[in-house]
């Protein structure tokens with residue numbers, strides 16, 4: 001049995017390491033992340049996590065762990081910004097409001113699949129021009145849903161959250177430990 005982390009996200013590797021787990025293999029999936037017409041954020045994140053889990057090649061006994069993080073402003077899905085202009089518009093939209101961060105995780109072993117969603121609520125302050133421009137110039141927004149990372153300087157924009165810090169960052173560790181255990185991975189084995 002091997003544990004395969006199906007993710008290119010360095011955050012997910014780091015959060016897995018928080019549980020004392022190092023994957024045997026990292027194999028990022030390549031799937032189309034375009035939302036379907038009218039698709040809502042939560043089903044969208046769940047579908048992507050599932051599709052990622054099936055897109056990663058594995059042996060029948062391997063355990064594959066995948067996740068998807070989506071920022072939701074009402075019914076609107078804010079994915080990873082394509083460029084700095086889109087990052088600026090996401091952060092302007094999010095500033096002064098409360099939004100949701102959905103991280104869906106999917107664990108697959110052969111044809112069996114275990115899934116969970118973690119939903120968190122985040123308040124972002126309205127950003128001043130200096131805050132916005134400095135953050136954009138840092139490039140920290142790149143590759144992050146909604147165009148920010150709670151674990152970086154953007155943490156200073158977030159006075160309040162309700163939910164799971166690790167879920168917002170990309171891999172909710174409580175749900176991950178539960179699903180890996182359900183799939184037969186020895187999360188709590190003593191060395």
Ligand SMILES: Cc1cn([C@H]2C[C@H](O)[C@@H](COP(=O)(O)OP(=O)(O)OP(=O)(O)O)O2)c(=O)[nH]c1=O
Nearest residue numbers: 007008009068069144145148149150168169170
């Ligand atoms: C909201 C938020 C997201 N993110 C990141 C986590 C994810 O890496 C990314 C959302 O994109 P995802 O599509 O979930 O993941 P990914 O493309 O980085 O990697 P892969 O599909 O291979 O697993 O946003 C943060 O790091 N901090 C945050 O506060």
